[in-house]
Amino acid sequence: MPAESLRCRSCATEYALEDIGTCTACFGPLDPVYDWAALARNVSRETIAAGPASIWRYAPLLPVGAPDEARLAPGLTPLVPARRLAEEVGVRELWLKLDTANPTHSFKDRVVAVAAQKARELGLETLACSSTGNLANAVAARAAAEGMEAAVFCPADLEPEKLVATAVFGATIYAVRGTYDDCSRLTVELSFELPWAFVNVGLRSYYAEGSKTVAFEIAEQLGWNVPDAVVAPIASGSLYSKIAEGFDQLRQVGLIDAATPRLIGGQAEGCSPVAAAFAADARVTPVRPQTVARSLAIGNPADGDKAVATARSTGGAIYGVVEEEIGPNMALLADHAGVFGETAAGVTLGALREAVERGELGPEDRVVLVVTGDGLKTPGPVSGLFEPVDIEADADAVLERLGVLT
Ligand SMILES: Cc1ncc(COP(=O)(O)O)c(C=O)c1O
Numbered sequence: 447m448p449a450e451s452l453r454c455r456s457c458a459t460e461y462a463l464e465d466i467g468t469c470t471a472c473f474g475p476l477d478p479v480y481d482w483a484a485l486a487r488n489v490s491r492e493t494i495a496a497g498p499a500s501i502w503r504y505a506p507l508l509p510v511g512a513p514d515e516a517r518l519a520p521g522l523t524p525l526v527p528a529r530r531l532a533e534e535v536g537v538r539e540l541w542l543k544l545d546t547a548n549p550t551h552s553f554k555d556r557v558v559a560v561a562a563q564k565a566r567e568l569g570l571e572t573l574a575c576s577s578t579g580n581l582a583n584a585v586a587a588r589a590a591a592e593g594m595e596a597a598v599f600c601p602a603d604l605e606p607e608k609l610v611a612t613a614v615f616g617a618t619i620y621a622v623r624g625t626y627d628d629c630s631r632l633t634v635e636l637s638f639e640l641p642w643a644f645v646n647v648g649l650r651s652y653y654a655e656g657s658k659t660v661a662f663e664i665a666e667q668l669g670w671n672v673p674d675a676v677v678a679p680i681a682s683g684s685l686y687s688k689i690a691e692g693f694d695q696l697r698q699v700g701l702i703d704a705a706t707p708r709l710i711g712g713q714a715e716g717c718s719p720v721a722a723a724f725a726a727d728a729r730v731t732p733v734r735p736q737t738v739a740r741s742l743a744i745g746n747p748a749d750g751d752k753a754v755a756t757a758r759s760t761g762g763a764i765y766g767v768v769e770e771e772i773g774p775n776m777a778l779l780a781d782h783a784g785v786f787g788e789t790a791a792g793v794t795l796g797a798l799r800e801a802v803e804r805g806e807l808g809p810e811d812r813v814v815l816v817v818t819g820d821g822l823k824t825p826g827p828v829s830g831l832f833e834p835v836d837i838e839a840d841a842d843a844v845l846e847r848l849g850v851l852t
């Protein structure tokens with residue numbers, strides 16, 4: 447068991463490794479505590495390379511042990527160079543971290559795999575969550591693979607693709623009349639009443655740690671090196687902050703020497719409380735979301751202030767991306783790199799372009815852009831951008847249209 451306890455980020459009270467969620471003394475968030483000296487002695491590039499081709503190769507740096515039998519294991523997703531897009535955007539090198547390659551096509555499979563492993567350790571039988579869509583997909587599929595029950599709470603106006611991609615696994619979907627933030631409040635209340643494994647409430651300390659594996663993989667896939675910047679989307683702020691922590695921890699155990707990359711974050715302008723707090727150098731003030739990027743529509747982000755601190759400590763930045771640019775950015779990613787990312791990816795690419803426009807990143811920089819979810823789940827913003835050629839099933843008709851009929 448690599449983690450030793452949970453510790454409150456605000457008042458430092460320590461707790462046993464249970465499903466507590468928040469500090470009972472001050473309601474602060476709880477983080478796992480590790481013995482870094484022991485880990486530095488026992489974890490090496492070689493032990494990792496000898497591990498499974500999934501997030502579980504990094505099990506010693508996670509708060510749970512690897513499953514005896516890894517079912518539907520996420521991680522070790524491709525990191526691919528995107529030269530045409532790098533040129534178009536104006537950076538020296540650009541890699542895409544394709545988390546669309548996970549079992550349910552988003553990075554959420556990583557966090558759910560870690561939380562589910564803890565749920566099993568604690569003997570809990572129902573996986574549950576509040577979700578903006580991708581988390582619901584991941585919880586439902588994980589429960590199906592593990593033979594557990596699943597109950598998910600989503601805003602009723604979610605993209606139909608995300609509802610189907612949850613329901614098909616046999617999960618119970620509660621389509622809540624309200625926003626994601628209403629769903630979140632509901633699950634916090636229910637977590638006191640039901641013996642369920644709420645992955646992003648009682649198990650949040652474990653769940654969040656799953657996102658560190660994005661950083662671990664980027665470093666390993668670059669030959670235990672780091673890029674100059676990593677660009678990622680922000681909803682609750684957990685993924686973004688944990689990527690930075692992942693690099694910090696690799697350095698702590700001696701797996702890398704380099705400084706943590708600058709973390710550039712993106713939010714959709716219609717739900718940008720973290721970008722606003724970064725710009726104003728203030729604490730996050732909740733907003734009511736109104737955005738096409740539903741997966742990022744969290745108006746009261748649990749780790750928003752932490753994300754702002756991450757931007758500051760890494761020399762990064764967090765930008766709001768204009769709503770009208772999200773669809774065109776999805777199209778740019780697709781037609782310059784061959785990758786169909788979801789609305790969150792349109793936001794992420796928008797944040798990268800903003801960083802270049804402001805001179806924060808440029809022709810010297812080697813950048814990784816995290817594609818956290820799949821465009822097939824959110825086709826709406828690009829479906830109107832393309833017009834097929836309406837044609838008879840006749841070769842001459844095609845040749846005539848091409849102007850090559852002689
Ligand atoms: C595709 C996608 N990217 C990014 C995020 C942001 O994650 P976090 O809540 O950790 O900031 C989400 C959250 O739902 C998501 O679905």
Ligand SMILES: [Zn+2]
Pocket residue numbers: 454455456457458459469470471472473474
């Ligand atoms: Zn506390």
